[in-house]
Each structure stands twice: as structure tokens, then as C-alpha cells.
Amino acid sequence: xxxxxxxxxxxxxxxxxxxxxxxxxxxxxxxxxxxxxxxxxxxxxxxxxxxxxxxxxxxxxxxxxxxxxxxxxxxxxxxxxxxxxxxxxxxxxxxxxxxxxxxxxxxxxxxxxxxxxxxxxxxxxxxxxxxxxxxxxxxxxxxxxxxxxxxxxxxxxxxxxxxxxxxxxxxxxxxxxxxxxxxxxxxxxxxxxxxxxxxxxxxxxxxxxxxxxxxxxxxxxxxxxxxxxxxxxxxxxxxxxxxxxxxxxxxxxxxxxxxxxxxxxxxxxxxxxxxxxxxxxxxxxxxxxxxxxxxxxxxxxxxxxxxxxxxxxxxxxxxxxxx
Amino acid sequence: xxxxxxxxxxxxxxxxxxxxxxxxxxxxxxxxxxxxxxxxxxxxxxxxxxxxxxxxxxxxxxxxxxxxxxxxxxxxxxxxxxxxxxxxxxxxxxxxxxxxxxxxxxxxxxxxxxxxxxxxxxxxxxxxxxxxxxxxxxxxxxxxxxxxxxxxxxxxxxxxxxxxxxxxxxxxxxxxxxxxxxxxxxxxxxxxxxxxxxxxxxxxxxxxxxxxxxxxxxxxxxxxxxxxxxxxxxxxxxxxxxxxxxxxxxxxxxxxxxxxxxxxxxxx
Numbered sequence: 001x002x003x004x005x006x007x008x009x010x011x012x013x014x015x016x017x018x019x020x021x022x023x024x025x026x027x028x029x030x031x032x033x034x035x036x037x038x039x040x041x042x043x044x045x046x047x048x049x050x051x052x053x054x055x056x057x058x059x060x061x062x063x064x065x066x067x068x069x070x071x072x073x074x075x076x077x078x079x080x081x082x083x084x085x086x087x088x089x090x091x092x093x094x095x096x097x098x099x100x101x102x103x104x105x106x107x108x109x110x111x112x113x114x115x116x117x118x119x120x121x122x123x124x125x126x127x128x129x130x131x132x133x134x135x136x137x138x139x140x141x142x143x144x145x146x147x148x149x150x151x152x153x154x155x156x157x158x159x160x161x162x163x164x165x166x167x168x169x170x171x172x173x174x175x176x177x178x179x180x181x182x183x184x185x186x187x188x189x190x191x192x193x194x195x196x197x198x199x200x201x202x203x204x205x206x207x208x209x210x211x212x213x214x215x216x217x218x219x220x221x222x223x224x225x226x227x228x229x230x231x232x233x234x235x236x237x238x239x240x241x242x243x244x245x246x247x248x249x250x251x252x253x254x255x256x257x258x259x260x261x262x263x264x265x266x267x268x269x270x271x272x273x274x275x276x277x278x279x280x281x282x283x284x285x286x287x288x289x290x291x292x293x294x295x296x297x298x299x300x301x302x303x304x305x306x307x308x309x310x311x312x313x314x315x316x317x318x319x320x321x322x323x
Numbered sequence: 324x325x326x327x328x329x330x331x332x333x334x335x336x337x338x339x340x341x342x343x344x345x346x347x348x349x350x351x352x353x354x355x356x357x358x359x360x361x362x363x364x365x366x367x368x369x370x371x372x373x374x375x376x377x378x379x380x381x382x383x384x385x386x387x388x389x390x391x392x393x394x395x396x397x398x399x400x401x402x403x404x405x406x407x408x409x410x411x412x413x414x415x416x417x418x419x420x421x422x423x424x425x426x427x428x429x430x431x432x433x434x435x436x437x438x439x440x441x442x443x444x445x446x447x448x449x450x451x452x453x454x455x456x457x458x459x460x461x462x463x464x465x466x467x468x469x470x471x472x473x474x475x476x477x478x479x480x481x482x483x484x485x486x487x488x489x490x491x492x493x494x495x496x497x498x499x500x501x502x503x504x505x506x507x508x509x510x511x512x513x514x515x516x517x518x519x520x521x522x523x524x525x526x527x528x529x530x531x532x533x534x535x536x537x538x539x540x541x542x543x544x545x546x547x548x549x550x551x552x553x554x555x556x557x558x559x560x561x562x563x564x565x566x567x568x569x570x571x572x573x574x575x576x577x578x579x580x581x582x583x584x585x586x587x588x589x590x591x
Contacts, residue, residue: 030473104493110470113482114491127485153472153482234571235493 016094019170019178021211025101026182029156036146039323041163041245043142044156046322049132051122053078058115058160061087064320066169067252073263075120082227084120086263089256091314094165097216101245101261102241104235112160113153126153135208169251169314170211174305178210186308192307196298204275204302206288213250213309220244221285222279223260231261243284254307255315268303362458371506382544383424388591389438390552396438401515403503405558409515412438415553417460417523418479418487421531424538424547425453433462433479435486436568438553442546450541456549460584461498461529490524493571498530499523501553501580505562519566521557523577530571530584538590548591555579555587566581 016033018025027033044050045058061083062068063076068090070076075083085101099111100103115121116129130151133139143155146162174194177184186194197204209215218232220243232241245261259265265274276299278291294302314320354367360374389396392403396415404410415438422429422445427445436443460466466480466507471489474481482489488497501521506513538547560579568576 100492102492106494107470110491110494111471113472113489115489117489117491125485125487126482127487130483152476157470157472157482237571259362308508 007102016166016168018168018176019180019211020173022092022168022170023095023212025165025168026160027094027165028107028109031162033162034146035144037162037296039160040142040155041159042320042323043139043159044160045163050129051078052124052128053077056122059322060114061121062090064317065162065255065315067091067315069256071257073258075121078123079120081120081123084284085261086258088248088301089171089252090164090167091251091311092212093167095212098246101248102232103218103246108161108164109157110162112157116156128155129156133157156316167313167314171311171313172251173310175211175311177308187304189301189304190308191305192298193301193303194255194308196279196294197305202294203288204301207247207286208250214247217247218244219247219288220282220284221275222282222285223262223274225263226280227282229272231313240284245281246288251307251309252272252311252314254310256295258304268306269299272299273304273308276291329525340351346372359405359407378388380447380449380506381540381542383429383540384442384544384546385422385434385445386442386546386548386591387436388548388550390550390554392552396440396551398551406511406561408511408512408562409504410503410508410557410562411515412501412503412553414500416488417499417572418462418488418496420466421463422456422458424448424540426457427453433466435479435484435488436551437486438551448540448545453537453538453540455533455535456590457531457533458540458549459470459529459531459538461524462496463529465527465528465585467496470494471496482509488522490569495524495526497522497524498528499556499584501556505566507563507566509563510545517562517566519562521567521580522569523580524570525577528581530581532585532588534588534590550589550591552587552589556583556584558583 016025048054048057050057055078061070062072070087072087073089074085077083088101093108099108100107105111105114112212113126116124116126139151143149143151146159147155149155173185176182207215207217209218218241218280224243227243230242232244233239235242254268257267259268259271266269275289276292276294279289280287352367353369354364354373355362356370357363357374362373362375365483383549386551391397391400394400394402398413399411401409401411411578417436419434420432422432422434429450429573434443434444434445462480463588469488471482476483481487488500489495490497499522501519505519506515507517534549535562557580560576565573565576567573570577
């Protein structure tokens with residue numbers, strides 16, 4: 001066999017369809033996106049063999065139809081063990097610089113390993129999973145094609161991260177209006193909500209900045225006077241970080257109820273009302289969170305605008321569904 | 324001088340390499356790809372696990388004598404702690420690093436010591452007398468925060484390890500896990516039925532242990548015995564009041580257990 005027969009060993013970057021108004025997607029050097037890696041990660045993402053009792057997969061808490069959330073207040077692990085926080089949306093996860101609501105994890109590859117081990121999530125081990133798939137020739141071939149190695153933690157973590165990086169969502173009606181000159185894409189109410197959102201009265205975009213609708217900063221939004229979950233302070237140990245959580249993206253927000261780090265708000269209207277009221281006045285509360293004085297109609301308009309951030313193509317994309 | 328074939332350790336890799344060749348149809352020269360091996364071949368494209376190394380000296384093993392005070396360790400066995408309270412363990416393990424015997428430090432040797440295991444290999448050392456054995460309980464900060472999936476498949480610190488202990492939410496190894504149940508009655512006359520879970524980690528809780536003594540090693544392999552009294556880790560800890568820490572959420576308990584680590588070890 002000549003060299004030509006071995007060309008499949010060479011990695012060919014697979015462009016992901018990233019909207020031109022998005023920032024550049026940065027991918028780790030050891031995990032360039034390829035079709036084989038994405039395919040491996042896709043199978044892993046939907047595989048319940050990763051959980052101790054084979055009852056749940058990554059998709060159990062991150063369902064495509066709900067923009068990769070689960071609709072619950074907090075995630076449910078094996079044995080219906082309740083998690084501690086609301087499952088975050090994986091929308092545009094490739095652009096996130098730090099993971100979990102407290103930002104304690106620096107890479108998607110590292111984050112992907114965590115739920116497999118966590119008692120309140122999959123409560124299993126990678127060793128246990130590898131034992132389960134030891135006789136699975138398809139998996140063996142997929143790991144080999146993707147990473148040139150037998151099934152292991154490296155391939156699992158990299159494969160999952162590769163698939164999740166394809167969760168790119170920039171096809172909402174807001175995108176059509178804002179970046180693609182489709183002037184009819186938003187209704188009158190949505191346009192009023194857009195102006196409020198981007199304007200100086202509500203100042204929502206100060207933290208939920210387009211196009212990703214987040215700055216990824218950590219903010220205390222005055223949910224509680226005393227936080228049961230210390231948020232960012234759990235990582236830094238700093239008092240000024242108590243109650244601060246990473247600003248979440250608002251893309252597909254209409255699909256990801258309930259809201260807040262603890263899932264304590266059932267509806268979008270509840271969340272907008274909280275910001276309109278200005279929070280409880282926590283010592284670490286963001287200066288951006290203060291009484292807005294919005295009229296009920298303006299609250300309705302803001303909610304309407306947030307609903308325009310839904311990307312139907314994303315949540316129905318067959319390439320992201322269970323293989 | 325001894326010659327140590329590495330095929331046992333590398334056999335799974337060789338099998339996989341064979342698979343890849345078959346799957347891709349590529350014909351690659353097989354042999355040893357490790358420049359440190361005496362049969363290294365620069366033209367080899369596929370390592371078939373045949374590397375052979377020149378290994379100087381004696382291979383050192385540590386044998387752990389797991390104890391619960393005056394009796395042998397047993398999972399689920401009820402023992403009596405420092406204040407006479409009934410305690411039983413359901414999980415007991417710790418990472419060991421920077422093992423130093425005499426003047427030789429095994430820089431790359433990391434052990435995951437579990438009460439289920441009693442003999443662990445460390446590495447080669449020159450034969451002769453060596454004064455003093457020391458080690459860290461935990462993993463040094465330079466290594467503690469690396470992605471555990473990037474270690475070789477069978478490495479102690481790899482997340483492939485069946486006993487892998489690592490905080491994913493604030494990445495770093497869980498240096499020590501002590502889990503079990505304890506009697507929490509005031510009169511200490513009840514059952515050991517209240518759960519405790521003590522997880523020690525964080526760079527600042529890395530603990531050095533130094534054991535004095537003169538140890539002679541000779542031959543191909545040598546064994547040094549270490550007593551580990553798992554009860555001593557909980558000395559002066561009031562398990563009625565403090566039974567849980569992940570080091571972050573209850574640093575006081577973590578620091579108290581750290582303070583007991585050195586005294587829990589002795590040479591056999």
C-alpha cells in the first residue's frame with residue numbers, strides 16, 4: 001500500500017456552519033473538528049451506557065427540542081437523584097470560555113467527563129463504560145477513525161466536546177432581522193421589545209450582548225438576600241463572588257424554562273418581572289440590576305422579543321438528533 | 324542489570340495498533356518506537372509492544388498494611404475511633420506522589436492507594452541502604468489541574484482508572500476519600516448508621532509524610548512495608564457534628580483531617 005491509502009489518517013477540518021456575525025470558533029489543538037469525531041461524540045451523547053444503571057444519557061438533561069435543556073427545575077440523575085442546579089442550555093457552547101454556572105471548568109473536554117462520575121448525575125466511571133463497550137466493534141472503529149486510538153477517556157471527552165461544538169444556533173428571526181436585512185422578520189411587539197432590550201432604559205444587552213446574548217461575565221442579579229448556592233464564590237472563595245453566576249445566553253430562551261441557576265422562575269415573564277423589579281438588593285448585586293419602571297405592555301414586548309430568539313432550525317436539525 | 328519486557332503493559336496497545344492496520348489497509352513497519360528502549364527503530368511506524376529496556380537496580384514496591392487501630396482493615400467492619408465511637412468505612416483511598424527513598428525521588432510515580440490493594444510498584448532504585456522514606460498524600464499543583472483524560476491509558480492519574488477520584492466542577496484530584504458510617508448517639512451505644520463523607524483536595528491541602536528509618540534494598544525487587552491506620556485520619560474529629568466536606572464547603576474539617584495524615588503512617 002502506498003501513502004495514498006493512508007490519507008484517511010490525516011485530519012481534515014470540517015467547517016461548522018457558523019454565522020458570519022458570530023465570533024470565530026476556537027477549537028483546541030488536540031481536537032480539531034472532523035466528521036469522524038463529531039459522529040463519535042454524537043453516539044456517545046445519546047448513549048445511556050455512560051450512566052451507572054443505563055437509564056440516562058447526556059441528552060436526558062440536554063434535550064435538543066428544549067435547546068439542550070430538560071425542562072426541569074434541576075437535573076435528575078440516575079435513581080432520580082436531584083442535581084443542584086438548572087441544566088444549562090448547550091446552545092452555542094463552542095463559544096463559551098468557562099463551564100458550569102460558576103465557571104469552574106476551563107475546557108469543554110474536561111467538562112464532558114464530569115457528569116459521568118457525578119453521584120447526582122450518571123454516577124458511573126469511564127472504566128465501567130469501557131468495559132461495557134469492550135465487544136462493540138462499531139465503537140472501536142469509531143474511536144479509531146476519530147482519534148487513532150482504542151476507546152478511552154481521551155476519545156470520550158474529545159468526541160463529546162466535538163459534537164457539542166456543532167450546537168451552533170444563529171438562525172432565529174432576530175438574526176434574520178438584525179443581520180440578514182429581513183425587515184419583516186419581527187412583529188411590531190418584538191421590535192418594541194428589541195428596542196427596549198438594546199436601549200438605555202432596560203439595558204439588557206449590557207450583559208446579554210448580541211450576537212451570543214451573553215458576555216460570559218459573572219453577575220449577582222439580586223435573586224436572594226442569602227444564596228443557598230454561593231455560585232462563583234464556590235470556585236474563587238471570594239466574598240464578592242457570593243451569588244454571582246455566569247450570564248447565560250438568551251438564544252432559544254423561550255425553550256429553556258424554568259429559569260435562573262436554580263430553576264426557580266417558571267416563565268419568561270417571571271424572569272423579566274424580576275429584572276423590572278430590580279432584585280432584592282444583595283451586597284454583590286450588579287449595578288445593571290435596578291428597578292426599571294417598565295409598564296406591563298413593555299414587559300410583554302420584552303417577552304415577545306425574547307421569543308424571537310428561538311431558532312427552529314437548530315432544535316429540529318437532524319444532524320444534532322439521536323443517531 | 325536486568326532486562327524488562329514491556330509487552331504486558333503495552334499488549335492492549337499492540338492489539339489496537341493491529342486493528343488500525345487491518346481497518347485502514349495501511350502496511351506499516353512494526354517494532355519499537357520508544358527511543359529510550361534498547362531495540363528502538365527509527366523506521367518503525369507502528370509500535371507493537373516489543374520495546375525492551377535496560378533497567379538498573381532494584382524495583383521497589385510498597386506494601387500497605389491497612390489497619391483500623393489494632394485490627395486489620397475491612398470494609399464494613401465496625402471499629403472504635405479515638406473517642407470510643409463505632410465507625411465503619413465504605414470507601415478509603417488516597418493518591419501518593421513524590422515518593423522519595425533516601426535521596427532518590429520517583430518524580431513520575433503516582434500511586435492510588437486503596438484499602439483494597441496492598442502492593443503497589445514504585446520504580447527502580449539503586450541497591451543498598453537508604454535512609455528515610457517520604458511522600459506526598461495528594462498530587463502536586465503542577466499536575467493536579469491537568470486534564471486527566473490526557474494521561475496514557477493505564478496511568479494512575481488517568482480518568483480511565485476505575486478508582487479515578489477527581490473534581491470535575493473545579494478541576495483537581497480528590498487527594499483522599501474517606502467515606503463510611505458512624506454512631507452519632509451521645510452515649511455512643513447506637514449503631515454506625517450515620518453517613519460521613521470526607522473528601523480532601525485543593526493544592527493547599529497537599530500533605531508531606533516523612534518516615535524515619537534505614538531501609539536496605541537489593542535483588543531484582545524489594546518491598547517496603549507501610550502501616551496505614553485509617554482510623555487515625557479521623558482522630559479528634561467529632562463525627563457527631565462534622566461528617567461531610569468536599570474541602571470547599573467545609574474547609575475546617577478538611578484541615579483537621581489533613582493535620583492527622585502524617586501520624587496515620589508508620590513503617591512496618
